[in-house]
Amino acid sequence: MFAAVIDDKTCEERLWKMKHSGETNFYLCEINRDTVIDATYKGNKSRYINHSCCPNTEMQKWMIDGETRIGIFATRDIKRGEHLTYDYKYG
Secondary structure (H helix, E strand, C coil): CCCEEECHHHHHHHHHHHHHHCCCCCCEEEEECCEEEECCCCCCHHHHCEECCCCCEEEEEEEECCEEEEEEEECCCCCCCCCCEECCCCC
């Protein structure tokens, strides 16, 4: 199941619609200046990774065959049952 890759304009339109429909959960990840992954309605388990100021994973962007790919990698040993977290880097 793959998330939608959308441009910034489409992202803004979707956020506006979600706001006015009372939607409070959304899963967006900015890849670059005009590319956003929208996993709000379709995505994989990574969309449930929560924010932490002291995360145990990091998101890395890689260029493969001219396309940006995203990976989430552990930054330390993670204990069984421990939640996966990363820094969303808001503002």
